[in-house]
Amino acid sequence: AIQLTQSPSSLSASVGDRVTITCRASQGIASALAWYQQKPGNAPKLLIYDASNLQSGVPSRFSGSGSDKDFTLTISSLQPEDFATYYCQQFDSYPVAFGQGTRLDIK
């Protein structure tokens, strides 16, 4: 089974900061990676699909890049509403897998 490892597991940052979260797959997954944002008590929300495509309605400060094993989610200028937990997810092969999550807190 493919495993996804996110880093860091937690991160403190300030409004206006540029933030990067990484996701490494245990084997190549081409571009079959998505990123989700989850706020406490809410369902996850799709941000990025196929590694670099911005989901409709998601602010352009979010971007994704990478392929094969190494992927990144970047938030160019943090806004107050961006403080949340972020997950990567692969569906290149079964079983579908999520990363362990990255919690983004206000510094």
Next chain:
Amino acid sequence: QVQLVESGGGVVQPGRSLRLSCVVSGFTFSSYGIHWVRQAPGKGLEWVALIWYGNSDDYYADSVKGRFIISRDNSKNTVYLEMNTLRAEDTAVYYCARVLGTYMDVWGKGTTVIVSS
């Protein structure tokens, strides 16, 4: 609008069964696969199962294989998750989510399952 609504959660004793439902609206249900994903208290997301459209092929996480069964009724726009031989570690919020390509584009709000004696 596109909507998925889960129901059927509750408190159940270890070893018992429970059936969750996911009712969808706002899109052609018979043309989409549906995932179940769960989240234990204070933990991350864990994929549980997937049922495709068409031939309804199904896939499961190792942690639930042989105990959980996913099914669908296209006439009712509903996906079910039959959970048998429940364990304490199955305690979680269970979400259903629509398949689009290699990702999950729309999620329900979730239903809570607590396995406890």
